[in-house]
Amino acid sequence: MKILKFGGKSLANGQGINNVVEIISRSVQNKERIAVVVSARNNATNELENILETAAAKQDYVHLLDAFKKYQLQDFQYVDLSKEFDKLEKLFSGVHLLGDYSQKIKDEVLAQGELISAKLVTQILNKRGIQANFTDSRALIVTDEKFGDAQPLEKASKQRVLKHFATHNGKTVNIVTGFIGSNEKNETTTLGRNGSNYTAALLANFLDAGELQNFTHVDGIFTANPDLVPTAQRIEELSFNEANELANFGATILHAKTIIPLIEKNIPLRILNTFNPQCSGTLITATPKKEGMKSLSIFENMALVNLEGRGLLGKAGVDARIFNALGKREISVSIISQGSSERGIGLVVNAKDATQAVIALEREFEYDFYSKDVNKIAVVDDVSVISIIGLDLSSFHKPYNALIKNQVVPILFNNTVTGKNVSLVVKRSELHKALNVIHGEVFEISKKINIAVFGHGLVGGTLINQILDSAINIEDRKKIKLNIFAVANSKKLLLNSDGIDADWKTAIENSETASSIETLINYAKAHHLENLIAVDNTASAQFVENYKLLIENGFDLVSSNKIANTLSFDFYKDLRSHLDKNQKQYLYETNVGAGLPLIDTIRILHLSGENITRIRGVFSGTLSYLFNRFSSEEVSFSEVLKQTIANGFTEPDPREDLYGNDVGRKLLILARELDLQNEFEDVNIENLVPEHLRDKSVEAFLEHLEEFNPIYTQVKEQQEEGHVLRYVGDLYGDLQKEKGKLDVKLVSVPGNSVLGQVKGADSIFEIYTESYGDRPIVIQGAGAGAAVTARGVFGDILKLTEKG
Structure with a gap:
């Protein structure tokens, strides 16, 4: 025999209830022996509880009850639910009259949800020619008298179940109400949280079922809640022990009391999706194909109660007093954390119990306050607990470091006695982000890197296209998912948490969002984006002022913009401090x-x-090209300069290159990499533009390029034989002191020297060290161009993805 259990969302009007009927019908057609356990339909339990509260407050509840009735019969007017509706009307009328209700009355009210559900399914099946028998589990499950969370009396319950199924079996499908039972006085009780699943597990145990199939609205048990973690993966098989751990740590589909009856008889449990019958779901069995599966589980609405005091040091029995005080108020503690000194104890409780927990502890430790052994009992509201099931502390450093990198600092954490489960307490506002960060590290699924690109000119635009073109290949090879969620220029901002596509240029043109760092940061927070990188491809000194704000809000930085590293040394130090x-x-x-x-x-x-x-070295690809050609060809300086401009190697105003400031900034950046405290004013720069051409407009300047010829023809002719001209940056002096010497100037070097052999628009650098003596380390290659620069920025982004 199989037990089929259907949850509330599975039984909702429309596709849900239709699929349930089809699943049951198919089982009958396949001649399977089945019994069916049903929950209240859709949101019925919550609706009944709301009507009850409204009636108790002596407010108008009739319209709510009418809406409830209408939904239950919406597509099934032929179903007779008059008995249940009459019962509800009487109960609500009495509560409204008294303005109060007992837990006993509440159980009677909530029970009607399951009774309605079972009757409706039974009558639908009968109408389709399938022999179905409505079974009120109050006649089967005998419980104690604890209304709201009754415990079944197994011996008596088992006798009733076996007797019932001996009579109603064979070709008849029993449709059993979940969640409810009755005490020995025949008073209605409910089984508490996960009650319908518990009913199904008890029936499976008593009837020695071959399998319990739990139909829900999801495809099974996942490595995390897929609503919060898009990359969560379905777990195909779990052991009973693993499932029990998940149940203990808050997995919503499972509950410890549901698992125990199945473990006793070694009955497999399969979690299936009513809305996706083709999916094989998750099988929970004693012998899974693969053990050691990990999963993330959460308790969302929690509070942290902190008890602090110097007098707790070494005092015996403090924990016992805490649990005794909370136990009297039926407050459960999910986590307790304390140092060996016992000067502070943290307790994680359900948020709704926090106030009562504080009151209970204040009363218990009242004398200790007077004696100053305890000085503080405080609550941190709005926290959540993330439990990493199946992870031991030896691997905990990876998710922990990733959380810190993403500016999520756990409030506390602990591990179980087995050492295989670690729980962290985080701010509830950080739960979504924390889950995604941990999940990516624990399961080594593609780590999502969220990138904001500022500036999309030649370099920025090329970079974006390089990332989009390479993203799939990088994810396949490196398990890194590069996601450009923002592109900005000085006026507009394009945002898409799922990532931009190849049509990004049109999208940013059509964007109605004004460019704003604050807007971008708020968007990243609202969408819980992790592993943030801001890429500055501007040449803006104004944009550099945003660096600190971006850093404070969790962004790593990548920049092709040199300005931040060449501002004052005080700014340079402050940025690194940040x-x-x-x-x-x-x-x-x-x-x-x-x-x-x-x-x-x-x-x-x-x-x-x-x-x-x-x-x-030769730091400028533009000036490298200019002087390589001028030195090696019989051509005037102005002609080479015109060709350099025509090839797009210079800035729109070529003087920006010829002034030498760009080379000076690059040289200063290298000096600061050696911890030298030089300022830009310390760089001696030879300006290549004749003084009388420096103040002209760009147009006028371009009309007077021939005036360079006499100056540089003379320089070229005065060289020694076999020498060539190079515009060189030179950092030298005692580089162990606070400042070095920085020169940027035009020099003549032997054509067969390292600097003399550079070709085209290449850059070349000589690094002299104490160990290498007069044989420098030489680095040479393309020193300019949008594609080359963009590829370098791309490389920096990939370096960041490999950190932590």
């Missing part, structure tokens, strides 16, 4: 050398204790 305080990172490899691994190399050498004595 990064350290918030445990965030800031990567900017493309600030010098575009996509070349220059900054990383220097950083690693410096951190390893290598004494770097000099850094020299």
